[in-house]
Amino acid sequence: MHAIADAFVLAVKMIFTGNPEVYSITARTLEISISSTVIGALLFVPLGCLIYFNNFRGKRLLICIIQTCYSLPTVFVGLLVFLVFSRAGPLGIFGIMFTPQVMVIGQVVLIGPIVTGLTISALSGVSPAIRETAISLGASRLQSVWAVLKEARFAVLTAIMVGFGRAISEVGLALMVGGNIRGYTRVLTTAISLETGKGEVALSLALGFILVALALIVTVLANRFLKVKEADVAQSRAPTS
């Protein structure tokens, strides 16, 4: 019990005294997760739209597969990315194995199904009347899709946040394709797993706190953003001039 309490104190100290190791790992983690989330959102929100707004054979099956992939094991994705990007793999010539780039690629693959699937759910939550209203007021196909997406904006943002959560908290993939190279591909999760193994419980705990704090900050920010937007709707056009 004492050991945990001591570790706890040490962890808090590390955070507040600005331990350079802790900070560099944190910064790198954010950089990689945010990059993969942004790229993932740019790729998979449109993909979700494409699937939702088109009717084709096997659509239900496809959605079913996407939903199954929500719980794709991270190590499995790691393995696939490894096979593709390792020297002998089809994309081995890029030589990006054990770099932050390949970690981003892996995370994009990992969050793809979640962002796509939750975007589809978000869009299905919007009444079809919205799209028809847009069309009946002269919207082109793309404009009408945009109208629906705007209507589902909060749910779509949630989809992206869930994707971010998965990206920042996964460890298997980062370890396998990133390699946990100190000062280069070491992120919070891989550092925790390593330090715990080494018996550096305090450092692990500090990193763990930071991870949770980051998740909290992102959630709070996103929620505030949503609230501000909601208030915006109510106030932005109030007669001011």
Next chain:
Amino acid sequence: MLKVERLHHSYGKAEILKNIDLGVERGEVFVTIGPTGSGKTTLLRLLGLLERPTSGHIYFDGHLVNNSERQRLEIRRRLAMVSQKPAVFNASVFDNVAYGLKIRKENGASLRHKVMNALETVGLSGYEGRDARTLSGGETQRVALARAMVIEPELLLLDEPTANLDPVSTSHIEKLVTEIIKKSDMTVLMSTHDMFQGQRLAHRMGVLIGGEILQTGDPREIFSLPQSRKIAEFVGVENMLGGVIASNTEGIVDIKLDGAVVEAISNLRVGEQVYACVRPEEITLARTKESTSARNTFNGEITRIVLFGPLARVELDCGFLLVALITKRSAEEMNLQIGNRIYASFKATGVHVIKG
């Protein structure tokens, strides 16, 4: 402005619209009336290019609407549609009304000016900052009208704009529609199940029953000269007396009913099965058998009197049921009571004869 030829539409096996032919002139207010489920909404959706007909042609401003997405968009940009239960975007009233202008790349002062004008027209000045989803049904309908009108469409399609509203909101919307029509040279195609609303607003009407346009004409024509029993029933002809034409003397016919004869004007031949339609307001009641010019006078017993507003609806048993509509005051002056025997009369010209 708008022409429809041999339009058919089915959902699966259900045939919703059958062989619709229709023409609407520029600046005209054309109202389709018909009971719920008669295909009014489907017709408007086809004309609003929200759906493609199973077969048939639609001409907009002389051009055949084809399947090209580009042409359809071009035409859609020249019209606007307000649906029965309008959906509003999850945004302010202002942004809702501005939508059509924004997607037409309008912005800045002119957009703001147009939106504010439209809101003023529909009586929602000061609502621009409100969340559109918090509005009442009547207000939502007004936002939808403003949203459609602000883009100054050449053709405005209104699908039962008052179907879900209370009487006060209904009369408000009707007033608005009348104003919009007056102010602009917009062509309006509206549907309603409320025949009186149709009568109040329409230049011309089409009766849509069971997916078919059964009759078109000006409101007066539809109401006093319905062409079939179905139309007559729908437009509120309460007295429909079935019989056979017994004689025809230079267009004046005697229609033999069960135990009575009604005189009417018709060119139908002797022996034809017909209905003699008499609107309740065409019937006058009297205590004595007056010598009026009315050719048809029947003695009957009052079986029911219903008062509504300034009117009294009196049901008589003359061997057949006859419903008369008179003012409440004259009912009081004559001291009409259930069980009284009185005379009901109507002119031969007040009878509209349709084939049975």
